[in-house]
Amino acid sequence: MAERPRTYKTEGVxxxxxxxxxxxxxxxxxxxxxxKFDAVAKGVRKARSHMRGHLEPLxxxxxLIAQGSSLDVFTQAETITAYRGVxxxxxxxxxxxxxxxxxxxxxxxxxxxRDVYELLLxxxxxxxxxxxxxxxxxxxxxxxxxLGFELQVDGCATCGSRLAEExxxxxxxxxxxxxxxxxxxxxxxxxxxxxxxxxxxxARDASMxxxxxxxxxxxxxxxxxxxxxxVIRAVLEREVNAGxxxxxxxxxxxxxSVTSRDVQ
Amino acid sequence: MAxxxxxxxxxxxxxxxFHKLPGIGPKSAQRLSYHVLRMPEEQALALATAIMDVKRxxxxxxxxxxxxxxxxxxxxxxxxxxxxxxxxxEEPLDIVAVERTGFRGMYHVLHGVLNPIxxxxxxxxxxxxxxxxxxxxxxxxxxxxxxxxxxGEATAMYIQRLAGPAGVRVTRLARGxxxxxxxxxxxxxxxxxxxxxxxxx
Ligand SMILES: [Zn+2]
Ligand SMILES: [Zn+2]
Numbered sequence: 368m369a370e371r372p373r374t375y376k377t378e379g380v381x382x383x384x385x386x387x388x389x390x391x392x393x394x395x396x397x398x399x400x401x402x403k404f405d406a407v408a409k410g411v412r413k414a415r416s417h418m419r420g421h422l423e424p425l426x427x428x429x430x431l432i433a434q435g436s437s438l439d440v441f442t443q444a445e446t447i448t449a450y451r452g453v454x455x456x457x458x459x460x461x462x463x464x465x466x467x468x469x470x471x472x473x474x475x476x477x478x479x480x481r482d483v484y485e486l487l488l489x490x491x492x493x494x495x496x497x498x499x500x501x502x503x504x505x506x507x508x509x510x511x512x513x514l515g516f517e518l519q520v521d522g523c524a525t526c527g528s529r530l531a532e533e534x535x536x537x538x539x540x541x542x543x544x545x546x547x548x549x550x551x552x553x554x555x556x557x558x559x560x561x562x563x564x565x566x567x568x569x570a571r572d573a574s575m576x577x578x579x580x581x582x583x584x585x586x587x588x589x590x591x592x593x594x595x596x597x598v599i600r601a602v603l604e605r606e607v608n609a610g611x612x613x614x615x616x617x618x619x620x621x622x623x624s625v626t627s628r629d630v631q
Numbered sequence: 632m633a634x635x636x637x638x639x640x641x642x643x644x645x646x647x648x649f650h651k652l653p654g655i656g657p658k659s660a661q662r663l664s665y666h667v668l669r670m671p672e673e674q675a676l677a678l679a680t681a682i683m684d685v686k687r688x689x690x691x692x693x694x695x696x697x698x699x700x701x702x703x704x705x706x707x708x709x710x711x712x713x714x715x716x717x718x719x720x721e722e723p724l725d726i727v728a729v730e731r732t733g734f735r736g737m738y739h740v741l742h743g744v745l746n747p748i749x750x751x752x753x754x755x756x757x758x759x760x761x762x763x764x765x766x767x768x769x770x771x772x773x774x775x776x777x778x779x780x781x782x783g784e785a786t787a788m789y790i791q792r793l794a795g796p797a798g799v800r801v802t803r804l805a806r807g808x809x810x811x812x813x814x815x816x817x818x819x820x821x822x823x824x825x826x827x828x829x830x831x832x
Binding site (some may be wrong): 382383384387388399409415417418420424425426446449451455456457460461465466467471511535566567568607609611612615616619620621 | 653654688745747748749750752753781784785788789792793795796805809811812813816817818820821823
């Protein structure tokens with residue numbers, strides 16, 4: 368790896384925060400040109416910190432960073448997009464937090480992945496603009512493909528044979544759909560409908576905008592969500608924490624707005 | 632790190648124990664341990680007793696989840712306070728700050744905020760206990776005084792969605808610029824919210 372300059376500029380999306388000590392926090396950022404990295408912001412939890420709001424998770428910001436001996440240090444941060452529509456809506460916020468966790472868990476430090484960065488911005492833009500929540504399915508399908516886990520949804524993932532237009536088995540260990548004759552060796556799987564298979568193919572090929580325009584009813588949405596959750600669980604060999612939160616939020620009664628209150 | 636060869640076992644154990652505290656690295660843990668070793672015995676005993684007392688004598692108030700020696704806590708026992716109003720805070724220390732504003736309603740301490748990536752969901756904080764209190768029917772309004780962070784906001788919205796059907800009014804503290812803030816450095820969300828909450832002067 369090339370020697371990094373003593374201070375450098377980059378832009379990225381803040382994925383998560385961990386508080387350390389009295390007033391410092393470590394932020395994990397997914398950046399445009401260096402992929403994922405951690406850096407510390409000193410004193411950022413004090414009310415008057417200049418960087419505080421610019422480093423909130425799910426914010427896209429520009430950073431000036433100084434190389435530290437163990438951990439790099441944020442010296443400046445300036446918001447590019449605050450995604451207020453995401454952070455002020457619980458359903459959208461939960462989806463975005465889930466996507467941030469996926470990027471964090473699936474990528475390695477300091478490995479440039481501009482495609483992943485663009486995809487993350489597309490997802491946040493779509494959620495911020497009020498697109499239907501199924502846009503996260505395109506995010507999952509594309510993210511997996513970009514990181515070397517492309518889902519085989521055309522022919523059989525094992526023998527390549529054509530698949531009839533009927534319910535099929537999606538077997539994460541085999542890397543996608545498997546035909547009836549290959550099922551014995553394909554490991555665990557989930558039955559998936561022809562409708563859902565078509566959406567998975569569309570998610571692989573379509574633009575975010577066109578995918579957002581797709582009509583996905585609750586049943587189909589649930590089927591796709593569970594199918595991709597299986598695949599992601601198999602790739603990560605663990606649950607995605609925020610996935611549980613997305614489900615908890617989905618079970619809540621519908622929203623009405625919180626009244627703001629002035630304290631006299 | 633603690634098991635440096637030649638370090639007597641009791642010292643290693645103390646270093647280990649300090650190292651588990653938040654914000655204490657291996658170096659600090661070592662420094663603190665050797666400091667304790669040099670302390671007069673009565674000072675060391677006072678420290679040990681203080682730690683034991685915190686564990687043995689402090690409990691959570693069964694009503695508001697605040698830390699207290701007597702259950703219910705002083706706030707929950709005070710009959711002059713407005714029982715229809717509950718201020719929801721993240722940590723017990725936040726109560727001290729809210730008290731300074733002159734607020735004289737009741738409290739509820741969540742002991743944390745939702746942090747989905749770290750696996751902190753509603754079951755990991757005291758949300759259920761708040762809902763139980765709402766069921767009793769006395770509470771008319773809950774004031775969400777969680778921090779203005781992504782996590783604090785998500786927690787406020789989550790509780791608002793849960794409490795809405797119970798017919799309870801859910802409000803949150805007005806959000807604006809901290810005093811002494813410099814507009815040039817203020818992030819867009821904080822500034823936009825401060826604009827929305829502007830007041831006649
Ligand atoms: Zn096959
Ligand atoms: Zn109490």
